[in-house]
Amino acid sequence: MSSAGMDETDFLDRVRLVAEAFRPAAPIDRRELFAGRAEQIAELFSIVSQPGQHAIVYGERGVGKTSLGLVAAELLGAADVLCAWATCDASDDFSSVWRKALGEIGLTTAKQALGFGEHVDQTTEPLSKLLASEVTPHAVQGALKQASRQRPVAIVFDEFDRFQDADGRVLFADTIKALSDRVVSSTLVLIGVADSVGELIREHRSVERALVQIQMPRMSASELAEIATNGVTAARMTITRAAVARITALSQGLPHYTHLLTQLAAQAALAERRADIGVRDVDAAVTRAIDRAQQSIVEAYREAVTGRPGTIYPQVLLACALAEEDEFGFFVSSDVREPLSKILHKPSRTSAFARHLEELSSESRGAVLQRSSGGGGAARYRFVNPLLQPYVAMRGISEGVVRVSELQPGR
Ligand SMILES: Nc1ncnc2c1ncn2[C@@H]1O[C@H](COP(=O)(O)OP(=O)(O)OP(=O)(O)O)[C@@H](O)[C@H]1O
Numbered sequence: 001m002s003s004a005g006m007d008e009t010d011f012l013d014r015v016r017l018v019a020e021a022f023r024p025a026a027p028i029d030r031r032e033l034f035a036g037r038a039e040q041i042a043e044l045f046s047i048v049s050q051p052g053q054h055a056i057v058y059g060e061r062g063v064g065k066t067s068l069g070l071v072a073a074e075l076l077g078a079a080d081v082l083c084a085w086a087t088c089d090a091s092d093d094f095s096s097v098w099r100k101a102l103g104e105i106g107l108t109t110a111k112q113a114l115g116f117g118e119h120v121d122q123t124t125e126p127l128s129k130l131l132a133s134e135v136t137p138h139a140v141q142g143a144l145k146q147a148s149r150q151r152p153v154a155i156v157f158d159e160f161d162r163f164q165d166a167d168g169r170v171l172f173a174d175t176i177k178a179l180s181d182r183v184v185s186s187t188l189v190l191i192g193v194a195d196s197v198g199e200l201i202r203e204h205r206s207v208e209r210a211l212v213q214i215q216m217p218r219m220s221a222s223e224l225a226e227i228a229t230n231g232v233t234a235a236r237m238t239i240t241r242a243a244v245a246r247i248t249a250l251s252q253g254l255p256h257y258t259h260l261l262t263q264l265a266a267q268a269a270l271a272e273r274r275a276d277i278g279v280r281d282v283d284a285a286v287t288r289a290i291d292r293a294q295q296s297i298v299e300a301y302r303e304a305v306t307g308r309p310g311t312i313y314p315q316v317l318l319a320c321a322l323a324e325e326d327e328f329g330f331f332v333s334s335d336v337r338e339p340l341s342k343i344l345h346k347p348s349r350t351s352a353f354a355r356h357l358e359e360l361s362s363e364s365r366g367a368v369l370q371r372s373s374g375g376g377g378a379a380r381y382r383f384v385n386p387l388l389q390p391y392v393a394m395r396g397i398s399e400g401v402v403r404v405s406e407l408q409p410g411r
């Protein structure tokens, strides 16, 4: 696309389209903006159609769990499934969470009107009206049975990890069991930040057979590329392949950064009245993204790296951000050795930075890393807040300590 002659109308139009096409700060709730995840969507559909099965979606913070739930609900709604949504919070107990969910479902009842012949009165009331003051698994099952006579029902409970009420969780497991045993045509979808299903539902063993696990990995490079190119096309712009590759490498599997960097790169091109986005626009975007980083991320970074001059905490943290991680963000200390050697310009042994990894995992440095030593193998680490990882890598790039080509190209 030629850059010449972008008039004011075209410019303003594209500025608006760029603002609409990218959502760095909010989940996706529309099919058009949603990329990839075909496998997980298909799995949710198959679970909803299987009597007695329920789903549990879990994974790292920010990988796109809520977006998956919202888009799946939109697609299920189009397939004539009655969908409801409840976002859990720390104040919830079993009753409040079910009132939220069932309050979203309308139950229509028909009554023959007195003295008017054929006339039928229809009333619609929220399903939560059927619940007594104290909500029990039996009552929930009864209400869902009524509602699913009309159409199959699916209820999504987002942020289930924040629902901490211990008794409530036991009752939740009982409810899943009751729904499965009675083959009520209702599906529950629990979504939460967790490493394992057991963390989300403690009574997990008793409902194991009824729960299908969907572990959400980070997004692949091709899924991230789809986010970038879809948005750019929607804004009537173009982007070079090299620029897309740079964005996906910098995003490290986290769609938030793909939205943010592509949006900022598009704005940088438009500022020069160009409709074609190139690598240098992405570089400009990196600088702006660092300036605009969330306060919590900037503070976590400072707490992790500050210290006497000469300590190598900044370098070790950067090497961790560049280490080859698995699709759930984990790396081991030998993965850190190579990037650290490059950063320090001298070969580094794992024993030289073992203490740094320990410290970065402890409260003294804000516990930015999570250490897990499960299974007797080498300790595995990952960033507690996944969004800190690309931030650290981008700082290293903009300070000239590392080059983009040293980033993992992405899966
Ligand atoms: N499939 C997708 N296609 C395009 N963008 C996506 C997709 N999934 C997530 N995103 C974007 O990624 C960011 C994080 O998504 P989302 O809020 O759904 O993640 P999450 O796992 O629910 O996060 P949290 O753990 O904080 O609740 C948002 O900016 C969202 O717009």
Ligand SMILES: [Mg+2]
Pocket (backbone or CB within 6 Å): 065, 066, 067, 159
């Ligand atoms: Mg979410």
